[in-house]
Amino acid sequence: MRFESKSAPALAVAGLLTAALIALSGCASDSGSSSDPETTPTATLDVVEQGFDSLDELSDYVAQSLDGVEVSLESETNPDFNQETEPERLHVHFASTEDKVKDLEATAFIVQATSRAGFDYDILVVTGVVSAGEWAYLYDRSTVEELTAGGQIDVADIWDSAEQSFDTIHR
Template sequence: MRFDSKSAPALAGLLTAALIALSGCGSDSGSSAEPETTPTATLVVVEQGFDSLDELSDYVAQSLDGVEVSLESETNPDFNREAEPERLHVEFASDESRAKDLEATAFIVQATSQAAFDYDILVVTGDVAAGEWRYLYDRSTVEDLTADGQIDVADIWDSAEQSFDTIHR
């Protein structure tokens, strides 16, 4: 087999790129086999209200796996009602997909905006194999984010008062 000298550099470049990709040293070696999806632009705020923690939990569990919903006052024996804000914790099993986790967070925020029970801070946590990520929202922020009947998914994490996220960054 004979190679034209003009095609040798191109062939060498293709072979180098193939070797880098196979060795895992490429620029996206940490990404999954599936391409990252784009999150939904907006979600419409649910119209139904949630009078209890169980109603909210049942609603969120219809769309997310491994959901746990709790109030800190009910799960923390050292909770001080006079000195600490009431935290509503919503935890679910994340698959580490940034787009899906953004949508899930927006879904949770829009649902909790309709909670008829008291809470001061919403804590959304995604559990993943590598650990967890967490975003905290004041109740007033939840109300502001959903005031016009929809919620912008892409901006949901930027609106949080606090975040602890080493998975998506």
């Protein structure tokens, strides 16, 4: 008696479909491929019109678009803060995905929102928290105002406009 499997053609088709899906999804090994995304950031963002009179209002606004948002003033979180000698730093942390384009857009979004802060701060510190550590860009309040003066902010140039940066993730 001869045994014939009726599932052999189905297995062959499933194997071909799997190979096709792997090739289409980009999971196939390609030594020439780059890990950088092929997309470009949004050209500009419109500056939000509403003002933010408190940290909670700013935090709620930013949290609508970004995950893991924490907003704080240095004077409220650092017990050693000296108001007479140190600048007031506004810290905005969020959960970064390590995607350079998304992080550029998130930074521009935060800068445009903080330009409408009705409370005092001297330096904006935007920090992306990732599994490998964190990256940060620091902006003087005057720089934030200059970047948003025309009602729009250029996304691609946002990191180049920072007074200081600490970023080993995207470089």
